[in-house]
Amino acid sequence: MKKLLILFLLSSNIIFSQAGNDIQRANIRGSLSVLTFDFNFDDLFWSFSGGIEDVQNEWGAKLNFEFRPFKKKVQIREGNNIIRQYKEVVYFISMDVDKRFLHFNLWGTDTQFFAGTRTGFLLGNYKGTNANRKPKFITTPMVGLCFNFSDEVNLKVGYIHFSDGLVNVPDSRVTLGLNFILK
Amino acid sequence: MKSIKSIVFIVIVGFAFSHCTRQNDDCDPDQFCDTLPYDSGDVTIKVTYNGNGIPIIVYKGYADQNEVLFYDTLWSEESTYYLPLGNRYAVEAFYYEANSTIIALDGNKLKESSFWNCDEKCYELAEIELDVKKL
Numbered sequence A: 001m002k003k004l005l006i007l008f009l010l011s012s013n014i015i016f017s018q019a020g021n022d023i024q025r026a027n028i029r030g031s032l033s034v035l036t037f038d039f040n041f042d043d044l045f046w047s048f049s050g051g052i053e054d055v056q057n058e059w060g061a062k063l064n065f066e067f068r069p070f071k072k073k074v075q076i077r078e079g080n081n082i083i084r085q086y087k088e089v090v091y092f093i094s095m096d097v098d099k100r101f102l103h104f105n106l107w108g109t110d111t112q113f114f115a116g117t118r119t120g121f122l123l124g125n126y127k128g129t130n131a132n133r134k135p136k137f138i139t140t141p142m143v144g145l146c147f148n149f150s151d152e153v154n155l156k157v158g159y160i161h162f163s164d165g166l167v168n169v170p171d172s173r174v175t176l177g178l179n180f181i182l183k
Numbered sequence B: 001m002k003s004i005k006s007i008v009f010i011v012i013v014g015f016a017f018s019h020c021t022r023q024n025d026d027c028d029p030d031q032f033c034d035t036l037p038y039d040s041g042d043v044t045i046k047v048t049y050n051g052n053g054i055p056i057i058v059y060k061g062y063a064d065q066n067e068v069l070f071y072d073t074l075w076s077e078e079s080t081y082y083l084p085l086g087n088r089y090a091v092e093a094f095y096y097e098a099n100s101t102i103i104a105l106d107g108n109k110l111k112e113s114s115f116w117n118c119d120e121k122c123y124e125l126a127e128i129e130l131d132v133k134k135l
Helices: A002-025 B002-020
Strands: A028-039 A044-054 A059-067 A072-077 A082-106 A109-126 A136-148 A153-161 A172-181 B040-046 B054-060 B068-074 B078-084 B088-096 B101-109 B113-117 B120-124 B127-131
Touching: A028 A059, A044 A082, A044 A172, A082 A136, A109 A153, B040 B054, B040 B088, B068 B078, B088 B127, B101 B127
Parallel strands: A082 B101, B040 B127
Antiparallel strands: A028 A044, A028 A172, A044 A059, A059 A082, A072 A082, A082 A109, A109 A136, A136 A153, A153 A172, B040 B078, B054 B068, B054 B088, B088 B101, B113 B120
């Protein structure tokens, strides 16, 4: 037991000291976004986000509150033969982690690729019933382009695969977000 | 910066005054004013009619509370029912297809509808629309 404790203390010391070095190298800044939309031809979500952006190592993490700004008729398969149709209000509380990489010039703008994941819970309710939407855990990969207009402003345009379980809405969506990196 | 503050101040004051004076501005002595409150209102149910009757269930409250008000079959795109005010109503419409049944649900509260005219409260027929048209 004593040996284990000593081993833990030694390893944690190494880990934390490495983390300390990493933090010194990193340049962490806050990030905000109020104009992020995930959409396809059948649906649209609006997102408010806040998080951190390591501008040195070009990765970011942020918390999102997404919602559909209107009530939408949706169909959900209940069994083999039953499809329920509701007017739905939904919220998606999620976290994004993404990494930007490569720099190239596209239409005179410094552009990068980005890749990451969005993970969270989809919640909601329906008109005409007290029954809420069954909370759904969703994790989706994100890939796309990041247009760096300046050190403080970028626009991310990408693809997400958002499996929300709706019969009448495809899972493929475009994500479009204007991000402000705070000083 | 100063001019922005002035504009914001003027806009806020403008909104405040417009709200205070709205009742006096809305006075029309010739307008018909029904001062007796209604006890019921119109609930219009809209369905997708394809030549076959569409069975519906109308609930008082939320559908999951299961307080059935009545059953009906609609033979047109919409039907209107005169129901008591102050209640929430929900409707389910059933569409039978070859391999599946689609159950469409909608609900809303039927609230009293009124407006002010010359400092008098005037009542009008309250209406809600429950849209259970198939996607």
